Amino acid sequence: MALENADIEKIAILARIQVTATEASDYANSLSSILMLMDQMQQVNTDGIEPLSNPHDASQRLRSDQVTCDNQRDAFMAIAPATEKGLYLVPKVID
Amino acid sequence: MTNKTLIQISNDLSAGIYSSREITQDIITDIKARDHQFNSFINLSEDLALEQAGAADARRAAGKAELLTGVPFAHKDLFCTQGVITTCGSKMLENFIPPYESTVGQRLLATGAVCVGKTNMDEFAMGSSNENSYFGAVKNPWDLNAVPGGSSGGSAAAVAAGLVPAATGTDTGGSIRQPASFCNLTGIKPTYGRVSRFGIVAFASSLDQAGPMCKTAADAAVMLNAMAGFDAQDSTSMQVELPDFSADLEQPLTGLKVGLPKEFFGPGLDPQVADCIMVAVKQVEALGAQIIDISMPNLELSIPAYYVIAPSEASSNLSRFDGVRYGYRCDQPQDLMDMYCRTRAEGFGTEVKRRIMVGTYALSEGYYDAYYVKAQRIRRLIKNDFVRALSQVDVIMGPVAPTAAFDLGSNTKDSVAMYLEDIYTLSANLAGIPAMSTPAGFVNGRPVGLHIMGNYFAEAKLLNIAHQYQQITDWHLQTPASNGNKGA
Numbered sequence: 001m002a003l004e005n006a007d008i009e010k011i012a013i014l015a016r017i018q019v020t021a022t023e024a025s026d027y028a029n030s031l032s033s034i035l036m037l038m039d040q041m042q043q044v045n046t047d048g049i050e051p052l053s054n055p056h057d058a059s060q061r062l063r064s065d066q067v068t069c070d071n072q073r074d075a076f077m078a079i080a081p082a083t084e085k086g087l088y089l090v091p092k093v094i095d
Numbered sequence: 096m097t098n099k100t101l102i103q104i105s106n107d108l109s110a111g112i113y114s115s116r117e118i119t120q121d122i123i124t125d126i127k128a129r130d131h132q133f134n135s136f137i138n139l140s141e142d143l144a145l146e147q148a149g150a151a152d153a154r155r156a157a158g159k160a161e162l163l164t165g166v167p168f169a170h171k172d173l174f175c176t177q178g179v180i181t182t183c184g185s186k187m188l189e190n191f192i193p194p195y196e197s198t199v200g201q202r203l204l205a206t207g208a209v210c211v212g213k214t215n216m217d218e219f220a221m222g223s224s225n226e227n228s229y230f231g232a233v234k235n236p237w238d239l240n241a242v243p244g245g246s247s248g249g250s251a252a253a254v255a256a257g258l259v260p261a262a263t264g265t266d267t268g269g270s271i272r273q274p275a276s277f278c279n280l281t282g283i284k285p286t287y288g289r290v291s292r293f294g295i296v297a298f299a300s301s302l303d304q305a306g307p308m309c310k311t312a313a314d315a316a317v318m319l320n321a322m323a324g325f326d327a328q329d330s331t332s333m334q335v336e337l338p339d340f341s342a343d344l345e346q347p348l349t350g351l352k353v354g355l356p357k358e359f360f361g362p363g364l365d366p367q368v369a370d371c372i373m374v375a376v377k378q379v380e381a382l383g384a385q386i387i388d389i390s391m392p393n394l395e396l397s398i399p400a401y402y403v404i405a406p407s408e409a410s411s412n413l414s415r416f417d418g419v420r421y422g423y424r425c426d427q428p429q430d431l432m433d434m435y436c437r438t439r440a441e442g443f444g445t446e447v448k449r450r451i452m453v454g455t456y457a458l459s460e461g462y463y464d465a466y467y468v469k470a471q472r473i474r475r476l477i478k479n480d481f482v483r484a485l486s487q488v489d490v491i492m493g494p495v496a497p498t499a500a501f502d503l504g505s506n507t508k509d510s511v512a513m514y515l516e517d518i519y520t521l522s523a524n525l526a527g528i529p530a531m532s533t534p535a536g537f538v539n540g541r542p543v544g545l546h547i548m549g550n551y552f553a554e555a556k557l558l559n560i561a562h563q564y565q566q567i568t569d570w571h572l573q574t575p576a577s578n579g580n581k582g583a
Contacts, residue, residue: 015455017448018440033511034453038399041469051471052478054301055287055527061330075194081424088419091428
């Protein structure tokens with residue numbers, strides 16, 4: 001199916017990516033051709049075929065609820081764009 | 096020095112012909128002198144490498160050296176390296192210094208191997224030509240007008256150019272095998288779950304696997320021995336027997352059953368590449384193998400299935416790049432939404448944004464079943480094809496890519512055309528089986544790789560076949576003219 005600029009603007013908001021009007025047209029073209037490629041799948045009968053999400057059909061391995069590593073808060077916060085008193089700083093969210 | 100294999104360097108270090116500090120310094124000097132032609136490195140870690148080399152020399156003097164102790168290598172810049180910038184080929188992580196080391200990195204460092212730097216790659220491993228890097232395209236040492244393949248193009252070019260004897264790579268849809276094929280290297284994508292993904296920046300978590308890129312199968316076995324094994328830090332790491340991947344290299348191939356799927360030789364395959372592969376298959380037959388025609392009827396569906404699943408998982412994984420905890424943040428954000436949207440618009444390149452949007456669409460309300468779940472059902476059909484085929488034969492052979500390396504710039508305008516280049520590699524990732532490329536000839540001076548795919552956890556068998564093939568051929572020993580053919 002072909003996507004319009006309005007579709008791209010909606011997807012871009014969901015993806016949290018700003019797109020200009022020119023970029024929206026480019027993405028509409030390239031995403032439409034990618035979707036045409038994906039639509040080949042719809043011709044295949046997959047009734048009764050279970051979806052495969054892990055190649056070994058393995059499920060998530062669980063572990064006991066115990067602390068296994070040291071607190072590395074300072075190391076992790078040192079690489080953030082903006083921090084203060086052990087908190088990450090972002091633009092004001094609540095007025 | 097530059098054309099030596101990893102094992103030759105290891106032997107030279109044992110014999111005391113040079114120290115690790117000496118060869119590490121030589122390699123760094125060589126990279127500085129020659130890599131401007133290839134652009135295969137993003138960053139060198141000279142001081143740290145010399146420190147590691149000094150420690151390796153001390154370890155050797157103390158009689159505690161292993162095979163890899165003191166041997167220099169490079170990491171694809173997708174592997175987190177503690178204290179060393181890890182960019183993933185992206186402006187988003189241009190200044191990112193990981194506070195921890197990947198499991199693969201830790202294991203290689205534990206053997207005493209020396210990491211000289213980080214290699215160029217398609218941004219976040221998304222690409223088949225290494226033209227999607229924020230740090231510029233990589234050039235193929237065999238022909239500077241050709242791409243090296245991708246996404247591990249920097250690792251491939253660095254080894255092919257003789258700058259390092261080995262490098263790590265990752266393979267989500269062919270990103271080790273296709274650049275290995277384009278650059279005349281031996282590269283193996285192990286079984287999903289064989290090598291820990293911990294500390295490797297995630298692209299598509301159900302497909303990603305790391306592996307080595309080397310000159311020979313024997314070198315690849317040594318690297319894989321260091322890299323592989325269960326890791327509690329990776330929730331999809333498999334707890335299975337870990338063989339010595341070097342142990343079976345000398346096994347004869349008598350009685351080996353090799354399947355040739357007709358779908359790997361259909362329209363779209365360059366006839367000259369097909370000729371190289373058929374000659375190679377005949378040589379494997381002469382080593383005692385039996386060649387059997389087989390069919391993989393769902394091969395063509397691997398392209399749409401992969402290009403739904405990989406972008407969907409990528410859109411989820413790359414949501415972590417939000418300008419809050421690490422990486423790039425835009426200037427002067429108006430509010431939180433503006434910060435997210437501009438940070439990601441300015442920090443990501445075009446192909447990454449395109450794939451995030453494809454994945455976001457495929458996972459969005461109303462489309463999830465039609466795209467993502469449908470692709471997962473097709474993924475099972477593809478796995479079933481392999482399970483069926485590998486009950487009749489021991490391994491499957493074919494081409495790695497439809498052509499030899501293509502010209503720089505020839506596929507950049509059309510993303511779908513670029514995706515079609517991945518036809519022969521995607522299915523192994525979807526099924527999770529191990530697969531490798533070994534040098535098998537040249538078309539117009541550009542290398543061609545033989546693709547060998549095997550059953551789950553059969554990496555040792557694949558390496559055995561590649562090693563035996565390398566005993567009767569010398570494709571893997573050929574080096575590009577740009578190396579100056581010095582050293583070995």
